[in-house]
């Protein structure tokens with residue numbers, strides 16, 4: 072598969088990774104058989120060359136819609152392609168004619184509407200995007216045009232989307248083959264409505280899927296010559312009976328039990344039902360509700376679907392009465408009886424449920440109790456009654472519940488088939504198989520053993536088909552294919568179902584021997600298959616065994632193998648319900664003739680299942696198969712999460728990798744001549760010139776590049792695994808060299824061109840810049856001037872305003888000053904006048920004072936002078952007197 076020849080330092084590769092399965096990276100070193108890779112997660116890994124695959128340098132980020140178009144067809148390529156497409160909500164991809172469907176876990180209604188069906192109607196396969204409608208359409212056309220019956224095999228693990236795909240295919244076929252519906256109940260409607268009925272009774276919530284089908288289903292749709300649906304038949308396989316009595320945490324019992332508990336109050340009253348949590352068969356897990364599921368609505372839908380199918384209201388009444396009776400039966404508990412090793416209903420509550428169960432089954436209450444607590448051993452002389460202890464009575468109760476439920480389920484299937492009806496004149500049919508995928512859990516029991524046997528059988532059928540298709544392609548192209556190795560899993564099938572001597576045959580033998588236990592059975596297996604290369608005895612176990620299946624090793628625990636393989640109805644149960652007053656119930660347990668009842672005392676589920684499978688494969692072999700492989704992208708059941716390891720495991724189990732391996736063993740890469748020349752003509756362009764036709768050109772080209780082991784067909788070149796990568800490596804070299812040259816030339820041309828352009832631009836820019844600058848300066852100045860003008864105006868305005876204000880203030884001041892001055896003047900004048908008056912008065916006073924002083928002085932002076940004069944006169948007179956004297 073690998074393309075190691077082309078892996079060189081620097082090339083892009085895929086390398087194994089413990090978390091991501093495969094991770095891409097660049098080769099750092101090649102050292103003989105080991106390659107060192109720098110991964111995209113920054114880790115450096117050294118791996119063996121066989122664990123490294125070349126990565127397509129031209130890989131499209133959107134992926135390709137058909138894996139066979141991948142240039143490098145290997146595991147990482149396939150995985151990456153699916154992932155890229157899933158990321159873009161492209162959930163369907165082809166691998167040749169196989170459709171791979173990755174569960175989107177989100178509703179994509181636009182993908183499945185009527186317009187979509189119209190588009191796919193008659194479209195060539197591969198012309199439109201991959202789709203289940205395309206597969207259904209090609210099957211329908213082949214059936215119509217070639218007259219060959221077709222089958223569509225849908226497989227995948229639980230929750231991968233098988234049932235959804237099957238329903239889409241059935242819808243498409245009903246659309247194509249539907250009659251103009253004048254009446255309410257057409258065949259195609261009945262075919263479609265069988266789904267909700269079977270889902271109500273055969274589906275349950277598991278940890279892996281909220282609506283898990285607990286049975287396999289093959290629906291045969293018959294068509295008349297005009298391609299109209301004329302009949303249909305449903306075959307079911309291996310209903311999981313144990314679920315009726317036993318459920319694990321987070322899981323639920325079959326949907327119908329919860330539906331009836333959500334029925335109308337009258338119905339609940341009639342069947343004495345309450346909350347699901349009050350019933351032992353439902354309350355072993357805490358899970359009662361499923362998000363987004365309305366039980367009462369589902370119940371009405373189921374009833375409606377039953378009407379369409381043609382189940383009468385009396386039959387419907389009886390069906391749900393039985394469902395309710397099983398719930399009551401489960402609530403009957405047992406205590407030790409009065410005798411040794413005997414039992415009886417534990418208390419009044421158990422008696423109530425026993426009574427109600429008997430009423431609903433319409434059988435005798437005491438007879439029901441006896442059938443649970445006693446056994447009748449028939450001897451030649453007499454019938455001996457043997458009591459059962461409480462534990463055995465509980466087992467008997469559960470056995471009865473399981474038997475009734477599985478008979479009811481079988482009745483529904485038969486009724487559906489009878490109502491829809493078979494068309495004996497139909498020449499062609501399309502079968503749709505919705506079957507459980509390969510299972511490998513921690514604990515694997517008889518169910519996993521049968522499921523894995525189915526998958527081995529289908530895998531062989533698939534391998535043969537893929538191999539046949541390969542052969543057909545090679546034959547058509549007239550190339551030699553004889554050396555393609557084909558790995559057959561016949562040895563595993565022989566180990567399991569060979570008669571005599573296979574595991575199932577040994578199991579049947581063990582079931583018939585009275586003293587057998589699972590341990591003696593396991594010992595027998597160890598002894599018989601000690602040299603079988605597909606059988607392994609695990610080292611530390613005394614009763615487990617491992618089978619090396621095509622999809623991986625599975626270790627089975629044999630503890631319950633014997634019990635689960637025994638398929639018989641306890642005679643007491645048969646007698647009890649066969650005598651029911653309700654014809655529906657007694658009809659589920661028809662009386663068997665003495666002979667057949669003896670021979671049917673033990674019938675092996677394993678052998679019956681093997682026969683069913685055989686008949687299924689015979690049917691499939693007479694049809695042209697089409698495959699849909701459903702893939703569950705993550706275990707969280709959430710959209711947009713793609714877990715590489717998980718998906719890869721499913722691709723391996725689903726045989727996709729095997730199909731690719733078969734393809735790789737031959738010539739996995741095919742290219743039409745034109746495509747080949749288009750891609751690789753560059754390696755020898757000279758040989759192409761002058762070649763008259765494509766085939767000669769291709770031959771000359773291949774000779775020139777000196778490739779060994781290829782084949783040239785009529786229209787295509789067939790390359791061995793890795794040769795495409797080898798040619799690509801050479802092509803990359805040539806392209807690299809050419810690219811260098813072109814780059815050089817282009818760069819210098821571009822540099823010159825860009826220089827001139829730059830110069831021209833610079834000048835232009837300068838001119839523009841200058842003009843622009845000038846404009847800007849001018850504009851700046853204008854703006855400045857304008858701003859100055861505005862400023863001036865503003866200032867003037869302000870000045871004027873200030874002036875006005877100032878002058879107003881000045882005037883005010885002036886007037887107030889003047890007033891004040893006037894007032895002051897008046898005051899002054901008044902004061903002056905007062906002063907003058909004062910002065911005048913003062914002067915008058917002073918004058919008076921002066922006058923008086925002066926008068927005084929004058930008087931004084933006068934007095935003095937008058938005295939002096941007088942004295943002088945006196946002296947003169949005295950002198951005169953003396954003279955005289």
Ligand SMILES: Nc1ncnc2c1ncn2[C@@H]1O[C@H](COP(=O)(O)OP(=O)(O)OP(=O)(O)O)[C@@H](O)[C@H]1O
Nearest residue numbers: 176177178229230231232233234235280282283284
């Ligand atoms: N094409 C789809 N589009 C949207 N949802 C899908 C599609 N296919 C599957 N699913 C979702 O996945 C769930 C599981 O799908 P489905 O019941 O078909 O699985 P399955 O393979 O039949 O499982 P099981 O084997 O347990 O019955 C569906 O209930 C639905 O929610």
